[in-house]
Amino acid sequence: MIRILLAEDEPVLARNIARSLERMGAQVTHAPSAAATRAALALGSFDLAIADISLGDGDGIEVLGDVSDKLQGTPVIVMTGEDSVDNRMRAENLPVAAFLTKPFALSRLREIVGALTRMSAQSASPATGPSVVMYSHDTIGLGHMRRNSAIARELVARVPGLSVLMLVGCPAGMVFDPQPGIDYVKLPSLAKLGRGVFQAGSLRIDAETTRAMRARIIEGVLSTIEPDIFLVDHEPAGAMDELRPVLEGLRDKAHVRTVLGLRDILDDPARTRVAWAEGGTDRLISDFYDHVLVYGDQRFFPSVEAYGLEVLKPGAVTECGVVTTVRQQVRPPSPRAPSRIVVSGGGGRDAFPLIEAAINAAETLPNRCRPRLTVVTGPLMDAELRSEALRIGAVAGVEVLERVSDLPALMGEADLLLTMAGYNSINEGLAVGCPIVTVPRLGPSSEQRLRAEALERLGLARYLRREDLRPETLARIMRQTPPRPNPQSLKMDGVRMAARILARMIGEVRHPDRERAHA
Missing domain, CATH: 3.40.50.2000 (Glycogen Phosphorylase B;)
Incomplete structure (x- = not known):
């Protein structure tokens, strides 16, 4: 177990830091003052010291300097509300590994502590982890x-x-x-x-x-x-x-x-x-x-x-x-035409024809029955084509994004997913229970066509052939009640x-x- 000395005079901050580090499996000794820090170092040794500069009854850097023989190369993290050049210069004689300026995220502190303790373990034993x-x-x-x-x-x-x-x-x-x-x-x-x-x-x-x-x-x-x-x-x-x-x-x-x-x-x-x-x-x-x-x-x-x-x-x-990674969900079937549609290009390298047709299809629909359309081009789409998608989307009043942080969540809110037949896009859509229409890539591989055929055969998605990819065809699909996929029989825990x-x-x-x- 990692032994950590925490020298901090603010009780709430000290408690939060101690709890956070203990969840990592560390044993934390809290010293609420300069005197308590000296006493703790006199009684035992530590794998890591975390010290505030201002300790109420003393200066953290001075305290650690006075007992530097007790540290014996123990790494030190200095916390301060004033990360100044003067403070850093005063700490030059200490084995300071990091300065943290308050306020800081506890996740950042845990990251530093984890890195320092791994370094210590590796120096004690040259064997590396898996x-x-x-x-x-x-x-x-x-x-x-x-x-x-x-x-x-x-x-x-x-x-x-x-x-x-x-x-x-x-x-x-x-x-x-x-x-x-x-x-x-x-x-x-x-x-x-x-x-x-x-x-x-x-x-x-x-x-x-x-x-x-x-x-x-x-x-x-x-x-x-x-x-x-x-x-x-x-x-x-x-x-x-x-x-x-x-x-x-x-x-x-x-x-x-x-x-x-x-x-x-x-x-x-x-x-x-x-x-x-x-x-x-x-x-x-x-x-x-x-x-x-x-x-x-x-x-x-x-x-x-x-x-x-x-x-x-x-x-x-x-x-x-x-x-x-998407947890499987079950949604009841919708009795009406979709009001929210997501068009996903996967990586986006060859998704422009689908995206262009979908935007043009939405533009042909009357405002009273036009669904909200969100287009995600994908990060690999050529810049010229992405710019064109943004342009025609703006004209049609369609939201066009290069990427989103959580595409499955967006699919989960949609009534219909228009996508190519890539492995990840399809399986994420199935997992969140979103109705799917696939427009598979033409080649050079037959993979997407075979996936689209298998999906349609099992009633998991509708297969739209690339030769049928026209705005008027997509407009009809956008106004139809979508079928609800039921992938419950598939193993989704790969x-x-x-x-x-x-x-x-x-x-x-x-x-x-x-x-x-x-x-």
Whole structure:
């Protein structure tokens, strides 16, 4: 247990700080005065000292200076209502790690305390805590990174001291809120021109140079961290096969587990199996991956059989269920046409035709029956097209946003969701019980078309073909009573299942004897 000395003469602030730190598992000794601080240091040692400069009967910096021999390198956090140059100069002879100017957020104090205590623990023992590296190549959308992000958040909540480093290729970088224990490394962006054909996304260099840079970064990260688990999303060999040498290097490292995460629908099954056989991807999965996580439900799409994963060794594949952080909700059916419609472009790279048609459709409706329309373009839409969406939205009186902090909450308030058929957008809409009309991407993959067909077959969403995407068609849909999806039969707890499996693997790597005993 971490022992903390808190020298603070304001009783309310001291109580709040102590309670906050005790929730972290710390043992806090409160010294309400300079004299009490001296007495506490005379009686025992501490892992960390937090001291206010003004202690009523003395000066906190002077008190700690007088007993510096008792601190013996113990890190100190100084709190003050006056963060002046003079005060900082007076503290130069103390091991001051941080200055906090009042008022400050307790979350900020906890963050600093956590970092300092981790540093102390690492200096006492060079062993590092558990770690996971996640790879999401992300070219045209955000799906791969969103799945990994959801699993990462669940993992750090399950595994004490876990660090997750995400390798992301998304042009917008890490677009989700940061969280303690999770960070990311940005790989040079790629643009997908066709099936298996890439070019540099932003840099004016050739594709092979981009691949070489990405591969060196990935290799450098893995050789430096040597994680317990390397989780790869969607692309078994990585974009342009950049992971092949990495996976070969990890094969002989018994302390690293390699895991492949696959969404339920990849592409046309027959085409995928042929491509995997011709490119050696099927052998790569069998030879280099310890486990495969399928982020889907057999009742929605038979992924294991469709992509030939049943030939892997017994126990090597787990069907996790749908990966989404949204808690499943049930809403009663609406007896009327939608009054609130959300149009989501997912990442937004190729969503402009849907957004333009939806805005034009709303503009054709009479004011008395026009629904409130909120359009979310997505952060990856080209700036020129986003500007055009904003322009036509302003003319039509439609709210157009680049992104929102909580899209599922917006869906939860809507009577209808118009979206493409991306994995995350669809499953978030299903989870909140929002009626859905899908307009799937035309290609180069068949994934979205197959998802739209499966949704319509199960009565979970209406499928609007791209050739039928016209303002007049959408206007009719906007005036109809929407069907209510019922995804209750689908497994929607994929995040927890995937995190549970990965946490167990970390335990097997870290404590093999104990895990065998529990088996």
